[in-house]
Amino acid sequence: MPGHKGVKLHGLEPLDITEIKGADFLFEADGIIAESERLTAEAFGSRLTCYSAEGSSLSIKAALCIVKQYLGRDISVASPRNCHRAFLNGCALLDIDPVWIFPDSERTLLCECAVSPEAVERCLDGQHIDAVYITSPDYLGNIAAVRKIADICHRRGAFLICDNAHGAYLKFAGEGLHPLELGADIVCDSAHKTLPVYTGGAYLHISKTAPEGFDALAKPAMALFGSTSPSYLIMQSLDKCADMLHGELPDMIRNCCERTARVKQLMRRRGIPDISEEPAKITAAAEKIGYDGGELAEMLRGAMIECEYSDPGAVVLMCSPFNTERDFARLEDFFSGLEIRPPLTGADNLLSELRPEKVMSIRRAVFSPAERIAADDASGRIAARTAMSCQPSVAIVMAGERITPEIVKILKKYGILETDVI
Numbered sequence: 001m002p003g004h005k006g007v008k009l010h011g012l013e014p015l016d017i018t019e020i021k022g023a024d025f026l027f028e029a030d031g032i033i034a035e036s037e038r039l040t041a042e043a044f045g046s047r048l049t050c051y052s053a054e055g056s057s058l059s060i061k062a063a064l065c066i067v068k069q070y071l072g073r074d075i076s077v078a079s080p081r082n083c084h085r086a087f088l089n090g091c092a093l094l095d096i097d098p099v100w101i102f103p104d105s106e107r108t109l110l111c112e113c114a115v116s117p118e119a120v121e122r123c124l125d126g127q128h129i130d131a132v133y134i135t136s137p138d139y140l141g142n143i144a145a146v147r148k149i150a151d152i153c154h155r156r157g158a159f160l161i162c163d164n165a166h167g168a169y170l171k172f173a174g175e176g177l178h179p180l181e182l183g184a185d186i187v188c189d190s191a192h193k194t195l196p197v198y199t200g201g202a203y204l205h206i207s208k209t210a211p212e213g214f215d216a217l218a219k220p221a222m223a224l225f226g227s228t229s230p231s232y233l234i235m236q237s238l239d240k241c242a243d244m245l246h247g248e249l250p251d252m253i254r255n256c257c258e259r260t261a262r263v264k265q266l267m268r269r270r271g272i273p274d275i276s277e278e279p280a281k282i283t284a285a286a287e288k289i290g291y292d293g294g295e296l297a298e299m300l301r302g303a304m305i306e307c308e309y310s311d312p313g314a315v316v317l318m319c320s321p322f323n324t325e326r327d328f329a330r331l332e333d334f335f336s337g338l339e340i341r342p343p344l345t346g347a348d349n350l351l352s353e354l355r356p357e358k359v360m361s362i363r364r365a366v367f368s369p370a371e372r373i374a375a376d377d378a379s380g381r382i383a384a385r386t387a388m389s390c391q392p393s394v395a396i397v398m399a400g401e402r403i404t405p406e407i408v409k410i411l412k413k414y415g416i417l418e419t420d421v422i
């Protein structure tokens with residue numbers, strides 16, 4: 001193995017090796033992979049960093065598994081409802097029935113993180129919780145009050161797991177931005193989203209202040225959910241990135257953030273609201289300047305700019321050190337020439353009021369026989385799968401919850417015309 005024998009067909013085959021002598025084993029690393037992971041841990045200031053060749057999707061399941069095994073019993077985990085599908089899959093596989101922290105803001109955008117320390121505190125005061133799981137930054141670039149949330153968790157004996165899939169670069173963008181620096185116990189970073197790493201490359205970080213017992217559980221937890229054939233291409237890319245993080249990359253990231261700040265300034269001057277708190281992400285609140293997000297995304301595309309994401313309310317643009325000055329100039333030209341229109345009304349706040357009835361656990365729901373039916377016929381039925389309009393966003397209905405006429409209305413508003421029910 002591999003069958004291609006290193007012959008160039010697609011192009012990268014010569015680099016696509018397997019566990020040959022000297023290449024080390026990802027899940028039992030004691031050679032070059034372990035050394036590379038140590039280099040990365042040093043760059044991030046973690047006590048332990050494990051590589052994932054299967055994204056944060058793998059790291060997130062492993063993080064939940066570590067807490068469950070460390071405590072040696074069933075665990076209670078609280079989370080806002082904007083979690084990624086990987087968390088829900090982890091809950092189903094590990095038999096965790098999450099306690100939902102509902103947003104306390106009036107307006108809930110589809111992808112907003114909307115979790116306040118007060119809401120976390122209320123949740124933890126009301127019941128025993130072993131771990132709180134938050135997503136920060138969220139897709140729109142909102143950054144949660146991680147330090148405050150971590151303090152609240154730790155005062156009540158709960159661990160904090162942070163899905164920082166979008167924020168690996170934050171460690172190098174400035175002081176005190178990465179969740180590891182702010183008290184999170186376990187952090188999952190998708191290196192591939194914001195660092196120069198092949199798609200699929202990610203980290204599982206264990207913080208220096210987390211229980212030492214977590215360390216020995218980390219690799220077995222990754223192995224429990226991971227493939228026995230992790231891609232060496234992805235691992236080599238993570239390794240290259242480790243070298244760069246000890247070299248020129250932090251400066252390049254800071255320069256990128258400075259350049260992005262100039263675009264953000266121009267937008268401010270022109271009255272184009274940018275709701276992202278991240279230094280390398282721009283989120284234009286399209287509705288507020290009179291555009292549907294999809295329309296604005298098309299206009300950007302016409303100007304040779306491809307956004308990361310758009311929904312009716314927002315358009316997300318992600319910048320990286322590998323964007324060129326020409327890219328930034330093009331973006332500035334676009335925003336300089338954009339006509340500002342009166343705001344659109346009827347903003348999406350349908351989700352903020354929603355408190356669906358839970359009928360059964362996520363695990364029971366996802367392993368039950370299910371059928372796909374038209375959303376129009378789903379009222380009164382129990383959802384077999386979680387319905388979201390994008391990943392990650394606030395779920396419209398979670399697996400195991402009852403679908404109501406109000407939920408049907410929201411599903412249809414987001415173009416979900418069929419749904420799986422038990």
Ligand SMILES: Cc1ncc(COP(=O)(O)O)c(C=O)c1O
Nearest residue numbers: 054055056057084163165190392
């Ligand atoms: C917030 C969040 N968490 C986790 C994931 C999963 O990460 P990955 O694609 O690296 O498996 C994503 C992917 O989009 C995400 O947006």
